[in-house]
Amino acid sequence: MEAENIITTEELTKRFAGFTAVDAISFNVKKGEIFGFLGANGAGKTTAMRMLCGLSKPTSGKATIAGADVYKQTEQIKKSIGYMSQKFSLYEDLTVKENIRFYGGIYGKTNAFIKEKTAFLLHQLNIENEADKLVASLPLGWKQKLAFSVAIFHEPQIVFLDEPTGGVDPVTRREFWNLIYQASERGITIFVTTHYMDEAEYCNRVSIMVDGKIEALDTPRGLKETYNATTMDDVFLQLARKATRADV
Amino acid sequence: MKQFISFVKKEFYHILRDRRTLFILLGMPIVQIIIFGFALTNEVKNAKFAILDQSGDIATRQITDELDASRYFDLASSLKNYEEIEHLFRQGKVKLVVVFPPSFNSDLQHFNSAQIQLVADASDPNTATTLTGYATTIIKDYQLRLLHDKKLPYTINTTARMLYNSQLKGAYSFVPGVMAMVLMLVCTMMTAITIVREKETGTMEIMLVSPIQPLKIIIAKAVPYLLLSIINIASILLLSVFVLDVPIKGNLLLLISEGILFTLTCLSFGLLISSVTESQQTAMFISLVGMFLPTVMLSGFMFPIENMPLPLRIISRAVPAKWFYDIVKSVMIKGLSFQYVAKETIILAGMTVFLLALSIKKFKTRLA
Structure with missing residues (x-):
């Protein structure tokens, strides 16, 4: 049985003053899927x-x-998504708890919800002892995991992760992906961009963007077969070499 | 509402955790009032003076005593000849020398008219003028006492009354100035910096993805600084009343409301700066050059606007601090009521609305 589509795009385009950054992309993401969004x-x-x-x-x-429609219903979209940017996005001068409470607050969650969820989250990340410490004092890997947990704190339907594991060691990355799997099992759709090809292997499906267009979209295994490659690295390089656009 | 409260709470954490900045923000008005009140003053007190008394009689001694007894002068030395005057000034030991000619007393007795020469060090022209003025007044007072039982055929007496500030205290003009300066610094610069910081760290993006409306973010950012400003207004007013003896002649409520209005002007300006800059340094630089310097130079607090060339006079009208400075002077020092500052208030309110509308527009277009 096919799961319903939670993200649908059709010929989606963005132009900036004579430059087409995104060129008519069309794809769907299914509910609960881990969707890798790759590209140079x-x-x-x-x-x-x-x-x-x-x-x-x-x-x-x-x-x-x-x-919800991206033109008219942005307010509705904001309520149903979580977002984690490539920049580290927690407040360093606030404690772990204060950060969580703040994000819970701006999503309009009740105190009871925040309290219960905070306890769960601290336990899950195994940082109960650090709850009242300033975020600045945590190691980077912990901060990253905390940032992800905060991004899905309000139980969004989809979470967008923009290169979430930049600068993190392989062990922490592995732990980070465990958190992603756990979220996915709870039915949260994961939309993730990454530069690490081993991470692309963890995704259910992967799309590869070249020069504003989606050049390939399939399961990692499917892609490897199509491009006759042994690793995702190979697939990516074959596609990325076609790029004519310089780094922007 | 819950979103808003969470946000304001977070802003307070930021401010309270950064002890050093908080200390500067709250300490600055106190330090400035004290510096301006006690160090930077153009009143002259206890200036050293010397006499060259070639007459040496009762009248010259009395005049010398009067000068020495006043709080403006202290007798430093008694000279023997003219050459010493030059020498003394070169050493910078005295600011003023009073010369009594040898015939002083006999001229006074026989011709009812005598000369005194005042020699001042005019390398600092303001002080020289002030000191000769003081000395002349003291000598005239002495002369009046000599005359008290005789009648002159014609006398014209001028009596000058210094309205609103009878003692000509410098504090009357710098208290409003410091108030404008401090509010400007706290509100404009800190608001600009705090928003740009969130842009730099990437947390602003997270805010924009969340359901909280941009307007709420802006207001929540402004609330703590508004509160800090009210504390600063209070501490400046308390210091000026109890330490500098500058009374609040007008309506206190009116004064505070005008202070809050000016705070809002500054907040809006800070907001505008934050919406057009990307780094904290740029924001700080623009706040300093765009707001702080005009406040100091063109508000009329350091340099009188009336004496400026026309282009500068026109520019000064665009400086919010100029209007606020006028309002505070009128209300606090002159004790005028609202109707006399209505024009300035409307101009300030207009500037606020304009700046606020512009910055909200900028803030929103950035998202598209």
């Missing part, structure tokens, strides 16, 4: 993602996020 720097990933998050208005084309 400047391929248009971030722009595409910003449109899907309602941060930027598309020039043309259609897109719906959890049933």
